[in-house]
Amino acid sequence: MKNNFQKLLTLLLLSSVLTLPITTFAQDSAIVVFDGSGSMNKKVDGKAKFKIAQEVMGDLVKDWNEDIKLGLMVYGHRSKACDDIEMLIPVGDANPEQFINAIKNINPKGETPIAESLKQAAEKLNYIESPTTVILISDGEESCNADPCAMAKELEKKGINFTAHVIGFDVSGEKQAKAQKQLKCIAKETGGKFFEAKDSKGLKTALAETAKVIAKPEPAPKKKPVKIIKKTGLKLPFNDDFEREELGGNYKIIKPDADRMIVSDGKLLLLPTNPAKNRVVLKEKISDDFEVSVKMNMNLTFGNWTAIQYFADEKNVLSLGLIWKEESGRADLRNIYFEKKSNGKSNISFSTRKIGKREVEIQRDEAEAEGVKDWYFKIKKKGFKFSAYASIDGEKWVNVGEHALLKKGRIALQVGGKGVENPILIDDLRIKAVK
Numbered sequence: 001m002k003n004n005f006q007k008l009l010t011l012l013l014l015s016s017v018l019t020l021p022i023t024t025f026a027q028d029s030a031i032v033v034f035d036g037s038g039s040m041n042k043k044v045d046g047k048a049k050f051k052i053a054q055e056v057m058g059d060l061v062k063d064w065n066e067d068i069k070l071g072l073m074v075y076g077h078r079s080k081a082c083d084d085i086e087m088l089i090p091v092g093d094a095n096p097e098q099f100i101n102a103i104k105n106i107n108p109k110g111e112t113p114i115a116e117s118l119k120q121a122a123e124k125l126n127y128i129e130s131p132t133t134v135i136l137i138s139d140g141e142e143s144c145n146a147d148p149c150a151m152a153k154e155l156e157k158k159g160i161n162f163t164a165h166v167i168g169f170d171v172s173g174e175k176q177a178k179a180q181k182q183l184k185c186i187a188k189e190t191g192g193k194f195f196e197a198k199d200s201k202g203l204k205t206a207l208a209e210t211a212k213v214i215a216k217p218e219p220a221p222k223k224k225p226v227k228i229i230k231k232t233g234l235k236l237p238f239n240d241d242f243e244r245e246e247l248g249g250n251y252k253i254i255k256p257d258a259d260r261m262i263v264s265d266g267k268l269l270l271l272p273t274n275p276a277k278n279r280v281v282l283k284e285k286i287s288d289d290f291e292v293s294v295k296m297n298m299n300l301t302f303g304n305w306t307a308i309q310y311f312a313d314e315k316n317v318l319s320l321g322l323i324w325k326e327e328s329g330r331a332d333l334r335n336i337y338f339e340k341k342s343n344g345k346s347n348i349s350f351s352t353r354k355i356g357k358r359e360v361e362i363q364r365d366e367a368e369a370e371g372v373k374d375w376y377f378k379i380k381k382k383g384f385k386f387s388a389y390a391s392i393d394g395e396k397w398v399n400v401g402e403h404a405l406l407k408k409g410r411i412a413l414q415v416g417g418k419g420v421e422n423p424i425l426i427d428d429l430r431i432k433a434v435k
Contacts, residue, residue, distance in 0.1 A: 029069035029091045030133035030214060031121040032060075033114075035169070036077030039140050040108035044170050044199055049139055052200045053169070054103045060207040061096040065215035070094040071124065072102055075117045076110030082144035084110045085117050087124065114138060115146035118155060118164060118186070127159035128254060131313050134162075135210055136186065139169045141179035149185035156190045158252075161313065165192040165213060167206045172198060236290075237432040238282075242268045247280070254279040267297075268413070268426040272304045276416030281311060285410050289434040292411050293378035295394060297425040299370075300324050300334060304417030306424050308377050310386070312409035315344040320377050320388045320401070325417075336360050338388040338401030351400035356392040382434060394428070 034057075040050035064070060071091035078084050088102045089095075118134060125132040132155075142148050155162045166187040171180045180196075187194040193213055195206035240250075243266045247253070253261075260271040261278045270278055294308045300322050307321035319341075324334040336355075339348040352361040358373070359366075376391040384405050389397040411431060415424045 028067060028131070029071070029125055030135060031071040031073050031091060031124060032135045032137065033117045033121050034072060034074045034103065034106070035112065035138040036074045036106045036108050036110070037112045037140065037143070038076065038109050039112070049170060050106060050108050052203060053137065054100070056200060056204045056207060057103050058096050058100045059204055060211055061094045061099045063208065063211055064094040065211070066094070068214060072099060073117060073121050074106060075113050077106045077108060078110065080110045082111050082113045082116070085113060085120055091124065111143045112138065112140055113144040113146065114142045114148040115151040116144065118148060118151050122155045122159065122162055127155060127162050131161040132159055132163065133214055134164045136164055136166045136183070137169060138166070138183060139171060140176070141182045148182055149189060152186040152189040162190055163192045164190040165210045167195045167197055167203065167210065169197045169203055172196065237430070240429040242266055242427060250282055252281055252283050254281060266427065269423050270413070270415045270426065271423055272415045272417045274416060274418040276414055279311070279412050279414040281412040282410050285408050286431070287408055289382050290431060291378065291380045291434050292431045293376060293394070294413065294426060294430070295428040296321070296375050296377065297372060297427070298322070298375065299372040299422045301422050304415065306415040308379065309412040309414060310379055310406065310409050311412040312407035315341060316407045316409070317341050318379065318386055318403060318406060320379055322375065333361055336390050336400050338403065340403040340406065342406065347403065349401045351390070353398055353400060355390050355398050356396060358392050380434065
């Protein structure tokens with residue numbers, strides 16, 4: 001591990017173009033995965049199942065929430081090969097006529113590759129970085145030597161918020177018991193809903209209920225003590241001194257780059273990249289009121305930034321830290337910043353207040369001469385308000401900004417930029433409940 005640490009430090013000799021990363025954000029979106037396998041030719045109440053689905057799908061799109069983009073993926077409709085999966089309609093504004101025409105042209109004939117379809121739909125929606133919703137309509141079980149339940153579990157684990165809502169169409173009875181169990185498992189593992197539809201009326205109801213679930217906004221958190229799911233044993237207060245050689249099961253990494261991060265000598269070391277990688281995220285969401293702080297040891301260089309974050313998704317995130325960039329009216333200045341991104345729109349404030357005896361907003365040559373320094377950052381949530389603080393000793397804190405309202409999220413750490421690759425050493429991550 002020490003050798004790896006030494007190798008990593010050699011990267012500090014590298015330098016690159018001094019510009020900040022440009023981040024793009026995906027809109028809320030979903031994909032319908034439609035069963036076009038041969039079994040959809042079977043009849044229910046005298047009518048082929050795929051014909052029933054054709055008639056009902058139009059109602060789903062007509063009542064669809066216009067703020068949520070929608071796409072259509074179909075499997076088993078062109079051949080009997082297990083790789084017969086096609087994105088018929090790219091993710092975009094829901095168009096009822098387009099969906100109806102696309103489904104009318106489906107001729108069921110093939111296999112049922114549910115697991116691979118889920119994977120491809122998740123990838124289309126960039127599930128590792130963005131909340132992802134899939135609506136699976138199927139009348140049977142996987143037929144391509146794969147495990148859809150295991151795939152769903154994997155996608156949920158790797159993704160920011162992967163959810164699969166499943167409609168089992170005519171999967172009741174003893175013969176379909178295995179199929180129903182499999183489909184229910186997909187929904188359960190991803191936090192989605194399972195709906196059973198036995199006929200045209202049932203399918204229409206199931207699709208309508210699915211649309212409601214997706215469109216329903218997340219309810220406001222109730223005022224209870226902070227709770228964290230105990231899947232990984234994480235409890236509050238949570239303190240991490242990084243006294244080990246692996247990050248551990250409480251975290252996941254978004255856009256991992258093993259050459260630019262390491263845990264060693266009681267520190268988490270991150271090197272800036274552009275675009276930013278290695279977002280270190282606690283797996284469990286935090287609700288209600290809390291306080292999180294962290295110590296960062298750094299010699300921030302021009303073009304780089306560092307932050308502790310309250311991260312819901314790429315479009316909704318609070319970031320507090322140091323940034324050193326060139327922009328109109330602030331050329332070559334280093335600042336403490338507190339940024340809120342809500343639905344992709346940025347609201348950022350810069351602090352010029354002294355932190356102890358240390359100047360915050362200083363010119364490039366002054367900052368370079370200052371050398372390596374410890375900084376402490378803290379975000380405190382109380383009700384709908386988020387307050388930001390900075391310190392040079394972790395004891396005396398100075399308020400550096402305020403923001404209000406954000407979706408429920410997770411604590412994250414990240415650095416980025418194209419300046420000299422000086423390391424950011426992170427330590428003393430502390431989270432506690434606030435009464």
